[in-house]
Amino acid sequence: MTDKPQRLRIAHRDFNSRLIMGTGKFASGEIMAAALEASGAELVTVALRRADLSGQHGKFANILTFVDAKRYVLLPNTSGARTAEEACRLARLGREATGSAWLKLEIHPDPRYLLPDPVETLKAAEVLVKEGFTVLPYIHADPVVAKRLEDVGCATVMPLGSPIGSARGIETRASIEIIIEQATVPVVVDAGLGAPSHAAEAMEMGADAVLVNTAVAVAADPVRMALAFKAAVEAGRAAYEIGLAPKRRDAEATSPLTGFLNEP
């Protein structure tokens, strides 16, 4: 039996696209806007630290100029925050400035590998959910942390495939499989997806969505790469819904033991 095609549903909101896009590292705002368009993404994350939160719409300091808030659900993120306190403060400012209560909660105290701090993330999620934010936390592929975040009311969990920007693909496969198996909220594989095949793999595994940024932003042709990821996400999702054939070690004849019954 195959599943019917389903739309992605996060916090009572339906999305046709299962590809969430990031907005960092692009060579220009225009190229970024074109890549977002090509990706078909409906949910787009933006680093609050790159936005003008002063309310003055500074022309030099506003990445938001290039993300059409009427077309995309804006998912501001807290990148740069090292503690729950910093993330909460930034989130509140961001909500005021952008009008979006959706939040990609990222707390990575280590600027080198940008690995998330589970303790601070859980603390911040608890506070922000109570304050009415729709919280999508970036986490290690840790099934227990995922459950704890669900318990405090997060709208998704976003486990990493490998470190941000590393393009190493899904190195945390075994743990992500457990997270997907146990989840009651959408699972978004975030970070480390360096090739469309990585995105397809996540979708085939049953992830509800993927988030991609670096692989598109630094591609020689970001628009075509966005199209490639879009196709891969759709292919992977379709394969998951249809159901993949089980893997076997050896080649297998169709009916080695009972085939004789059909012989004349």
Next chain:
Amino acid sequence: MSFASEFNSLAVAELSAFAQNATAGDVEAALARSGRQRTSPSDFAALISPRAAQPQYLEAIAQRAHELTIKHFGRVIRFFVPLYLSNECINICKYCGFSRDNPILRVTLTLEQVVTEARYLRDQGFRHILLVAGEHPHFVSDDYLRDCVARLHREWPSISLEVGPLEVEQYRPIVQAGAEGLVVYQETYDRGIYDALHVSGPKKDFEWRLETPERAYAAGFKRLGIGALLGLGPWRNEAVALAAHTAHLLRKCWMSQLTISVPRMRPAAGGFKPAVNVSDHELVQFVCALRLTFPEVGIVLSTRESPKLRDNLIPLGITLMSAGSHTEPGGYTGQGREKLHVTKGGRFVKPPMPVIESEGEHATVQFEIADNRTPAEVAVRLEEMGYETVWKDWEGALNGV
């Protein structure tokens, strides 16, 4: 363990010798490992060797540096701008224009004057500011620095300082006022040269300076900048020590964003002649070797270099740039002009020429810059090169103010 104790047991001499004598095999192995596996101090030494400077290797190293920079940072360059608060200094350093014994025009800006200069820079687009001052506990006290930061933090999401080293307890109120980064160059990692060049003043203490980034980290600074002033000693020796310092800080100050600068000597008051000339070729090799060894570390490029070289260094690993810089207090809007003076024995002395009301008179620069393009012109050039200028990449809310 602080870097000072690690540095004492660091085999700088052996690594420098290896940097001189690396073979083609050493260079190829280092190149193959870079950005893929953990690299060793000797890999870095091989990458800065004369062998690696040969065209067939240097181009391959540059290609790899470019690839790693794009991968980790994307096609973006972050802009910052220095604002000189004061050129008073109690140190005598043979190479520095601000050296106490140079009879130069000096001034320390008042808070209002600092705000005026900063507003001018903000209007140009900048959101990352670097406050620079000579070392003078009286004119440039820690309270003064804290007050400057407190006055600026509402309009500046990111404030860094490059000032005389302080104690942890002196740094803390400055961080609490909204400062985010601290920059301190060791100048030279060679103790003998350091001792000879730093004639008198607190800067003479090599270890006090060497441990400054760690004190800054303990006080809560989120960005740390280090560097060596190229031209004071053999550059390969400086490079291996700087790389060791970087590796140490990455491990110990794991929550800080680290940046490296490789400033070359520029003409300055006092007329110091660099002991060593570091060529463009060597600077390129150095920057690429840093990128290959530390793919995630920021590399800073100032207006000390010419437009042509700056443009060509960008793809090789640069992530932060200043533009349109002035290296004297009041340089942007003429603030403080009425108080220009010469300082002798800690006392103000009337300047040797009438400067008050005289248009064009200004405090003496720390060094001459080599790229006179405006920030807007540099941003346009970056766009032509396929890079986005990022003016704002931080938010005051992250600083806990």
